[in-house]
Amino acid sequence: MVETDENPFEAEDPIFELKQPLKKDTFDPDTIFHRDDEIGLYINALQDVVVGHDPNNVFVYGPTGVGKTAVTKWVRDKLLEKAAEEAVPLEVIGPINCRNYKSAYRLVNGLVNEFREPEDKLPKSGYSTDTVFDFLYQEIEAVGGNVLIILDEIDNIPPDARNDFLYELPRAEASENTPIEEAKIGLIGISNDLKFVDALEPKVKSTLGEREIKFGPYDANELRDILGYYADIAFKDDVLTDDVVPLAAAFSAQERGDVRQGLKILEKAGEYARMEGSGRVTEEHTRRATETIETDEILNYFSQDLSSQQSLTYLATTLAIIEPDHDARTKRIYTLYSSLAESIGRRVKSERKVYEFLDQLSMQGLVRSSEQNLGRKGGRRYIYNVTDDPADIINAAQKSDYSDALPSNVWEILQHHKEGEATSYEAPHGSDETQQNLWRFT
The missing domain is CATH 1.10.8.60 (Helicase, Ruva Protein; domain 3)
Known part of the structure; x- marks a missing residue:
């Protein structure tokens, strides 16, 4: 029983001295551990700036939480310090987290505003994409000298925009269609997706990946x-x-x-x-x-991380994996996705869009696909899997805004899936009222 006239909050924390270091994204350590080789590669790639050469483009990749951003910030600060000592003109923008920008327009708009004063910021809409690119080139030329732009989680740039964006920006100074004459642009891209470079067009790979630095797990x-x-x-x-x-x-x-x-x-x-x-x-x-x-x-x-449509696709993939008598094929995932979306009143997107969502989930490391060759007449198809335990995904979904999308018998299905009996298990029809509008395992 709680005494309502007593205040339950404590004046002191008996356990934590300072919690911020445990929130790694908001804390910059004074010491970088076990990344000497990667730092050496970084220094070598950016050394050209200090001695008067054009900046290189650098691509940094590796799984989440292995020091990519922390090392990048440390190298950035040391580079700025040395450039100031040597009177080398250098402007560094970022790291800018691309996760916050869902289109090329919004990303370029955000980059323009990084250069501008608060009273001169661009609105979030009202211009064409070509126009905001022109604004960006004008800002870069106005700064002059070396301009280094750092894009974190670069794999979040939408698939339909990334090739154009990542090809045009590093080459803008060489184009006759931009106002850039004096400025020299360098781009640092940081990605959690080890296969991100493989998905780029060859011309973009050669432009973006002049220098590649891989961070392995600890x-x-x-x-x-x-x-x-x-x-x-x-x-x-x-x-x-x-x-x-x-x-x-x-x-x-x-x-x-x-x-x-x-x-x-x-x-x-x-x-x-x-x-x-x-x-x-x-x-x-x-x-x-x-x-x-x-x-x-x-x-x-x-x-936080996924849009509602990505979340529904992620959940549909998980359910397709544990469903009896079905592989997690793209068409089956789409069927389940459609039912899930309808069951909670969300708009059902096209099959093509769901394939894009699967691609985005793959880039974030949440799903993986394998290709099956069905022979000359059968063609090829992709089978998907999730990288986390389906039980953890379902448990999390049950605590989320998507709990109503889960069928009432999902834990029984999961148990039979774990026991390897899914193919012989016949799911119940789900006669309760809350189940009537949900898709069912069959």
Whole structure:
């Protein structure tokens, strides 16, 4: 029973000293661990700016949470520092996160506004795409000297725009159709998708990928060093038992070598300890955190990272995988997607658009496809899979705005899928009222 005349909030945090370091995207570390080789490649690629040559284009890729953005920011700051010492004209824009821009127009519009003063910002609409590109070229020429533009999560640029955008911008200074005469443009693209370059047109590959730097996943020992550094800043002295950081590091290394995941585990473990009124964060808190972190991460996809149409496609793919007697083929995914969208009153997009959504989900590392060759008469088809456990995806969907799209018998289907009995399982008809307007396994 809660005494309503008492204030339940505590004046001090017994566990955390400073939580910001655990929010990795908003914290710039003073030390970069285990990225000496990658930093060396970066320095070599950008050295030309300092000594008076034109800037190179650099493409940086690797999975989420392996230090790409942190290293890029550190190198950027050192480059600006040296350029100032040597009186080399250099303007650096970014990193700009492309996830925030759903079209080439919006991205170029945002880049223009990075150059402009607050009172001179472009509105979000009202011009043609060609016009905002012209505005961007004018701003670049007005700055003059070397202009380096850093685009983070560059794989989020829409497929129908990325080839034109990534080809035209780095080559704008050489085009007779732009006002650029004095400025020299360099582009740094950062991608979480290891196959992003492969999907680009050959002419774009040669332009964008002059210098490529690959960041691989961290191993358990490297993660232990990195997580230990952040934990020392984030937690109060002597709060963590000795096995917390090694356990978080081992779990993260097992999954995908991702620092961000390890930080989430530490934060969640600390919150469990604080909720219990415990003075220490223990192995038990950490293990409990690892059990819930996957669902929480996928829930963020549904609530923050994916559009409603992408979310429905992601969910349809997951359900197609566990459905009896069907492969997760593109046509089957589209059928399930259509039913899901109708069941919650969302507009049903065309089959072509859903193929684009699958492509976007693939670029974000949420789904993977494999090609099946059916012979001379059968042609080829693509079979999809999800990169997370279907149970985690369904559990997250049940906590999201898409819970009403799930059929009532989904957990039974999932259980039979896990037991390898899906092909012999006959789903119930779902006679309850809430199920009548939902698609059913058949």
